[in-house]
Amino acid sequence: MKKMMEIRIHGRGGQGAVTAAELLAIAAFCDGKFSQAFPSFGVERRGAPVMAFCRIAETPIRLREQIYSPEYVIIQDASLVVFDPQVLIGIEKCYAVLINSEKTNWPEIKNKNIVNIPATKIAIEKIGKPFINTALIGAFAGMTGAVSLAGLTRAVTEKFGGKDNKVAESNVAAMEEAYRLVKKS
Amino acid sequence: MRKCIEGSLAVAEAIKLCRPAVVAAYPITPQTHIVEELAKFKAEGEADFEFVRAESEFSAASIVLGASASGVRTYTASSSQGLLLMTEVLFTIAGLRLPVVLTCANRAVSAPINIWNDQQDAMTIRDAGWIMLFAEDNQEAVDFHLLAYKISEQVKIPVMVNMDGFVLTHTFEPVDIPSEKEVACFLPNYAPAAGQILNVKSPVSLGCFATPADYLEIRQDLFNDLVSSMEIIKKELGNFKKTFKRGNSELVEYYGDKDAEIVFAAMGSIVGTIKDAVDELNAAGQKAGVIKIKCFRPFPKEEVVSQLSKAKYAAVIDKNISLGQEGILATEIKALVRNDKKVQSFIVGLGGRDVTRQHIFDIYKKVQDNKDGVLFVG
Incomplete structure (x- = not known):
């Protein structure tokens, strides 16, 4: 593993980009690593483009700048690829791009490693609602191995586990499904 | 836990x-x-x-x-x-x-x-x-x-x-x-x-x-x-x-090359980014360091003076400004050090502007230009 891994997540307000970054950071922490997650602050309007950031490292993380040269980019809403120019910052050099989509052709993205995952479809099937986050992070774990499935399960159970365990269980199911799909491909 | x-x-x-x-x-x-x-x-x-x-x-x-x-x-x-x-x-x-x-x-x-x-x-x-x-x-x-x-x-x-x-x-x-x-x-x-x-x-x-x-x-x-x-x-x-079993009793912490000619001074979370920039500068053979002021009031005058004693330049990085004067930490440090040391006020990060390592590298270069006045970076 490189000294520090940087992940940038793009979504729209309400889709949970910040939660996705948190879950990845908590999962990495559960895996025994150092991690940091933070939002591109203050634009919490439903539907507006938002960014969230996650760093994972073997040593304590001191750096606080936003992420301009990510190792990985996760795109929760595919319409942002053409709509939000920030999505493309540093995208040429990143290892891989993960998109919530069934489409496979992305002329705007100058990167050969694009993984498409039908996260919305998986979420509707497993959770019953288009809560795409857990499917996407499951796919991310399958694609990169940066966080373990066990770590993610702990993070998701902590976050969504409450009186009704079904919420956590259905989210874990969505995560595992996306993980398997990416692993197979 | x-x-x-x-x-x-x-x-x-x-x-x-x-x-x-x-x-x-x-x-x-x-x-x-x-x-x-x-x-x-x-x-x-x-x-x-x-x-x-x-x-x-x-x-x-x-x-x-x-x-x-x-x-x-x-x-x-x-x-x-x-x-x-x-x-x-x-x-x-x-x-x-x-x-x-x-x-x-x-x-x-x-x-x-x-x-x-x-x-x-x-x-x-x-x-x-x-x-x-x-x-x-x-x-x-x-x-x-x-x-x-x-x-x-x-x-x-x-x-x-x-x-x-x-x-x-x-x-x-x-x-x-x-x-x-x-x-x-x-x-x-x-x-x-x-x-x-x-x-x-x-x-x-x-x-x-x-x-x-x-x-x-x-x-x-x-x-x-x-x-x-x-x-x-x-x-x-x-x-x-x-x-x-963590922390230390210092009010002003020093990080970086012990013989640094250029020392940054700052407070708060920005110090983390500066430390990473200092590591990169040191790895490239540049003599840089940073002082982190943990306690601003009371102002630890002696510690600041002693931590800056070897520096030729002090680049004070403020996320604030006394309008009509300069960065507030810069004013306080200028009041302490001898005239032969160059203390320069840099203003960064106002209103949430992201502060990056590149900004710190820019400040490293600019502090040696020996200019007076306040420099806004970012």
């Missing part, structure tokens, strides 16, 4: 462990998550403090003033306009020698209106008579709150813990939250000194009218006590290290 937790929630847990009797606040971004979490602790029966949601920050500060004067441990938090609305009361709390603890989630000040991070709010009330600590990361933010109560109750001076809004308050990272037992051992219950508080059985007046015959001496006393609180702060930092 170590957790990967949001900064605000970590601080709320620390406050719960410190067992205040009264918490009063008015919500303002980016401080809100802290008091929201405290309200939740109260609602769920995990804490038994009185939680007062005031109708303004002026009231919130007045409520903790009154509660503290009655002899109990208190807490409030604010940011930006909220902190400025408290200003009048903040001076009074210090003048009354009440050990109030306040978190400032540092944020820019209007106008233009801006909810993002800089340190203009706290720096604007630097003369109020409070001890002011600045946290680099969320571990320090947690630890400084434990220390804040321990220090304020000994020296009878309020403490403001500063943590950068959003950059720390909204960031998830690993933080060690001490146990109830450890905190109770480090910070026993508050036992105010006789005569310090309002007591119907032994009546005293606090904050009486002071004529020209007395006012100067009373202010001089507060000044002297604030200056000498430096030794108590260092002692308690040392005790903290003994108890919790």
Whole structure:
């Protein structure tokens, strides 16, 4: 593993980009690593483009700048690829791009490693609602191995586990499904 | 226990462990998550403090003033306009020698209106008579709150813990939250000194009218006590290290090449980014270092002078500005060092502008240009 891994997540307000970054950071922490997650602050309007950031490292993380040269980019809403120019910052050099989509052709993205995952479809099937986050992070774990499935399960159970365990269980199911799909491909 | 937790929630847990009797606040971004979490602790029966949601920050500060004067441990938090609305009361709390603890989630000040991070709010009330600590990361933010109560109750001076809004308050990272037992051992219950508080059985007046015959001496006393609180702060930092096995007793920390010609000076979360930039500069054979000022009031003059003694240039990086002058930390450092050392004021990160390593490299180059005046970077 490189000294520090940087992940940038793009979504729209309400889709949970910040939660996705948190879950990845908590999962990495559960895996025994150092991690940091933070939002591109203050634009919490439903539907507006938002960014969230996650760093994972073997040593304590001191750096606080936003992420301009990510190792990985996760795109929760595919319409942002053409709509939000920030999505493309540093995208040429990143290892891989993960998109919530069934489409496979992305002329705007100058990167050969694009993984498409039908996260919305998986979420509707497993959770019953288009809560795409857990499917996407499951796919991310399958694609990169940066966080373990066990770590993610702990993070998701902590976050969504409450009186009704079904919420956590259905989210874990969505995560595992996306993980398997990416692993197979 | 170590957790990967949001900064605000970590601080709320620390406050719960410190067992205040009264918490009063008015919500303002980016401080809100802290008091929201405290309200939740109260609602769920995990804490038994009185939680007062005031109708303004002026009231919130007045409520903790009154509660503290009655002899109990208190807490409030604010940011930006909220902190400025408290200003009048903040001076009074210090003048009354009440050990109030306040978190400032540092944020820019209007106008233009801006909810993002800089340190203009706290720096604007630097003369109020409070001890002011600045946290680099969320571990320090947690630890400084434990220390804040321990220090304020000994020296009878309020403490403001500063943590950068959003950059720390909204960031998830690993933080060690001490146990109830450890905190109770480090910070026993508050036992105010006789005569310090309002007591119907032994009546005293606090904050009486002071004529020209007395006012100067009373202010001089507060000044002297604030200056000498430096030794108590260092002692308690040392005790903290003994108890919790982290931190150190320095008010000013040095990081980087020991013979650095160019030394950055800064406060708060930006120090982390500067340390990474210093590592890169050092690896490239450039002699750079950074001093982190943990305690801004009282100002640790001797430590700053000694840590800068070998530097040819000091690049002072402020996330605030005294309009019409320069960065406030720059002014304070210029007042200390000899004329043969070049101290330059750099302003970064106002209103939440991202501060990157590249900005620090730019400052490294620009400080050697020997220009006067204030340089805005970013």
